[in-house]
Amino acid sequence: MQKKDKLKLLFIMPLPLSYDHVMRWDDLPDGKYRMNLHLVTPGLPNGPLAIAAYVQKYLPNTEIKIFDTSSYLLRLNSAIFERPLKYEEFVRKSLESLKEFNPDIIGFSCMFNGCYSGLSEYSAAAAEIFPDALITAGGHLAAALPERIFANNAAISAICFAEGEIPFLNLCRAAMEGNIESFLAESKSWLTQKKLAEGFKPGYEFIEDLDEIPPINADLLVFKEDYFIPNDLIFRSEAVQGKEIMMFPTRGCPNRCIFCASQNVHGHRVRHNSAERIKADILFYNQKYGVTHFVFFDDSFLYNRRGAIEALRFIGDHGWTATVPTPAFFAIDDEVAEAFAYAGIKVVEVNIENGNQDTLTNIIHKPSNLNRAEETIKHLHNHGILAAGTVLLGFPGETIRSMMKGLSRLKTMDIDVYIVWVVTPLPGSELWDMCIEKGYTSGELMSRYEDAAISTPDFSKELIQYLYYSYPKLLNFENNRYFRAGRWKEAYEFFQNPLCHSSFLVYYYLAKCAKNMGNDSLFRKHWEEYLMARKEETEGFPIYQKWAAKELPPL
Numbered sequence: 174m175q176k177k178d179k180l181k182l183l184f185i186m187p188l189p190l191s192y193d194h195v196m197r198w199d200d201l202p203d204g205k206y207r208m209n210l211h212l213v214t215p216g217l218p219n220g221p222l223a224i225a226a227y228v229q230k231y232l233p234n235t236e237i238k239i240f241d242t243s244s245y246l247l248r249l250n251s252a253i254f255e256r257p258l259k260y261e262e263f264v265r266k267s268l269e270s271l272k273e274f275n276p277d278i279i280g281f282s283c284m285f286n287g288c289y290s291g292l293s294e295y296s297a298a299a300a301e302i303f304p305d306a307l308i309t310a311g312g313h314l315a316a317a318l319p320e321r322i323f324a325n326n327a328a329i330s331a332i333c334f335a336e337g338e339i340p341f342l343n344l345c346r347a348a349m350e351g352n353i354e355s356f357l358a359e360s361k362s363w364l365t366q367k368k369l370a371e372g373f374k375p376g377y378e379f380i381e382d383l384d385e386i387p388p389i390n391a392d393l394l395v396f397k398e399d400y401f402i403p404n405d406l407i408f409r410s411e412a413v414q415g416k417e418i419m420m421f422p423t424r425g426c427p428n429r430c431i432f433c434a435s436q437n438v439h440g441h442r443v444r445h446n447s448a449e450r451i452k453a454d455i456l457f458y459n460q461k462y463g464v465t466h467f468v469f470f471d472d473s474f475l476y477n478r479r480g481a482i483e484a485l486r487f488i489g490d491h492g493w494t495a496t497v498p499t500p501a502f503f504a505i506d507d508e509v510a511e512a513f514a515y516a517g518i519k520v521v522e523v524n525i526e527n528g529n530q531d532t533l534t535n536i537i538h539k540p541s542n543l544n545r546a547e548e549t550i551k552h553l554h555n556h557g558i559l560a561a562g563t564v565l566l567g568f569p570g571e572t573i574r575s576m577m578k579g580l581s582r583l584k585t586m587d588i589d590v591y592i593v594w595v596v597t598p599l600p601g602s603e604l605w606d607m608c609i610e611k612g613y614t615s616g617e618l619m620s621r622y623e624d625a626a627i628s629t630p631d632f633s634k635e636l637i638q639y640l641y642y643s644y645p646k647l648l649n650f651e652n653n654r655y656f657r658a659g660r661w662k663e664a665y666e667f668f669q670n671p672l673c674h675s676s677f678l679v680y681y682y683l684a685k686c687a688k689n690m691g692n693d694s695l696f697r698k699h700w701e702e703y704l705m706a707r708k709e710e711t712e713g714f715p716i717y718q719k720w721a722a723k724e725l726p727p728l
């Protein structure tokens with residue numbers, strides 16, 4: 174690249190799930206096809222936005238666009254096509270929409286396993302459409318598996334390890350000086366195929382004081398209007414009114430949970446914004462974008478306890494609301510729960526992960542215990558907040574016996590609703606390294622996080638898949654405090670809460686309550702809903718079909 178006075182940067186968020194996974198085509202009577210998407214939800218690209226804010230602080234002339242493939246795809250939804258649009262065609266179409274911008278540097282933000290399968294077509298098309306651009310990648314997945322990304326994406330010249338603000342700013346400076354090659358060869362963060370082949374190990378270039386990163390500039394988003402809409406993927410008990418934004422005032426976490434991939438990027442030392450800065454950002458996002466709902470998704474939001482409480486009270490004082498979806502539960506005491514309630518929080522995830530303390534301590538390395546989780550639940554309930562317990566199934570080292578012991582313990586906890594996941598080995602986590610080394614997983618980067626991927630000498634992935642379907646039935650419905658006491662009307666009312674509506678199971682249990690209440694018309698309504706939802710949700714999943722046929726007998 175020649176020396177330049179100013180640069181144009183393009184960040185691209187590839188689809189977080191594979192194209193085939195999200196795409197359905199409706200056959201129309203006239204022989205045409207209508208695009209019918211599901212599971213496509215744009216998520217605020219915080220990484221690229223933070224990098225962009227930092228680069229523009231030092232290089233204000235830089236022009237930046239952030240393009241989210243999910244948003245582009247959503248704009249084609251319901252459109253009619255002569256024949257189904259192939260993935261390669263979609264990729265070209267989306268990049269051609271950016272042709273006039275003609276970037277100098279392209280940065281793919283590869284966060285999720287699901288980004289992997291579609292990246293090669295994207296990077297190849299980018300190289301063809303923008304032949305002079307330097308093509309790079311970064312984000313959690315890219316930082317964890319650079320060898321695979323390079324092997325599959327000939328057009329990608331460099332991959333950034335970990336946080337990208339300092340490395341990207343330095344790359345831009347090198348590009349302006351016209352000495353990219355020597356910069357990449359020497360950089361601590363940037364990986365190239367050559368450096369990897371020589372055994373190079375990257376290091377971190379963290380910003381110590383997060384206040385140095387300016388607030389995000391949403392005007393850089395090509396589809397800005399999509400991001401202030403409350404995000405469907407966040408677990409909540411009721412719809413959020415008004416505009417929402419995700420904020421990350423902390424980075425890093427001192428703990429080392431075996432399944433977590435975050436700290437490969439953010440490290441184990443917690444860095445955070447000052448309380449003053451968090452409040453200033455809240456005001457800024459309200460004044461500039463009309464945001465009234467603030468989501469703190471950072472891993473260690475409560476680490477800076479006073480700052481977090483101050484921010485939540487500040488939000489409450491203004492009559493605005495917050496969500497803190499996944500706080501470290503062991504940091505929640507009465508004062509924190511009170512601040513949550515004051516900021517309008519109605520439900521909080523309590524990341525129990527497992528009901529067996531041995532598994533928690535010796536396998537997962539969770540730095541807390543079930544008794545502490547129970548205290549947290551009490552604090553939340555005292556302030557009228559529902560507790561949603563997350564459970565992960567299928568850790569290597571678990572046995573059927575240890576899982577059943579855990580299940581029994583979970584049934585005794587006063588959790589309102591459980592969210593059950595199978596454990597997915599995420600590149601960058603200790604679990605991924607263990608599973609690859611011991612052959613517990615195929616190493617395929619799956620797009621469906623609902624599919625069990627780990628088999629060990631103690632259990633098969635098919636068994637875990639079966640349990641994954643059974644746990645919500647056993648924990649959320651059979652064990653519901655009203656249902657198990659035969660209080661059908663209260664159970665019926667509880668199951669109406671959106672928190673219970675994660676699958677067709679809810680209609681089965683609504684029907685069951687209605688039947689026990691002697692309300693035949695309600696029973697028939699929910700039974701119909703159940704049959705329809707079950708057919709749709711289990712289609713193509715034989716274990717799920719078998720499970721439903723066996724575990725949900727006709728009522």
Ligand code: B12
Pocket residue numbers: 189190214215216217218219220221223224279280281282283284285286287309310311312313314333335336337338341404406407419421432433434435438439470471472594599600622
């Ligand atoms: C917010 C969040 C979400 C949001 C939305 C995220 C989005 N924008 O789409 C929601 C709730 C929707 C979500 C969902 C999921 N998430 Co999530 N999520 C996060 C979380 C907590 C924060 C991400 C973030 O915005 N951080 C703040 C910014 C500033 O940091 P950053 O994104 O890491 O960006 C920095 C670097 O990565 C790098 N960088 C990023 N892009 C680029 C690009 C270039 C070119 C360069 C140079 C650098 C670079 O520089 C950035 C600035 O320093 C992370 C964990 C974490 N703490 O990072 C998990 C995380 C990304 N999620 C994860 C997972 C697994 C999921 C789910 C699959 C969970 C599930 N089972 O359903 C879903 C799937 C999402 C989907 N769309 O299908 C994993 C991903 C690992 C993986 N290999 O797949 C993570 C790492 C958490 C974990 N479990 O370890 N998630």
Ligand code: SF4
Pocket residue numbers: 426427428429430433434435436472473501
């Ligand atoms: S799962 Fe949570 S507590 Fe555990 S290491 Fe990750 S961020 Fe920290």
